[in-house]
Amino acid sequence: MPRYTTRQREALLDYLSHHPDQPLTVREIAAGVEPDGVSLSAVYRNLAELEAAGLIRRESRPGSREAVVQYVGAENCRGHLHLTCTRCGRTVHLSSAAASLLTGMAAGEGFSLDLTRTALYGLCPRCRQEVQP
DSSP states (O other): OOOOOOHHHHHHHHHHHTOTTOOBOHHHHHHHHGGGTOOHHHHHHHHHHHHHTTSEEEEEOTTSSOEEEEEOOSTTTTTOOEEEETTTOOEEEOOHHHHHHHHHHHHHTTOOOOGGGOEEEEOOHHHHHHHOO
């Protein structure tokens, strides 16, 4: 059965596409689309479908049991590995050269990386500077 794009899904995708490098909780997303008349239940339902389609990545927030989602369906996210700060949650794209090196290393072990589900964790420059004495 074909899947139709609803007004609520369009509002959700628009919101997510404006926050592609930001891991967001469901509540944060719901607050962002509430002015467009999107209910919390519609957010949950659509996020589940977007995850099944590979357009979002769901993971636990470092140091917490809270789940966050990140939109990876944006054109600038496709085919990129992500670096995520374990302190502030900021996510950036890994350079193409570094990503090629990692995918080559994985291939050498017989693995094919799923770039939409792959992230490396550490401290971003700003957080690293804040924690250094």
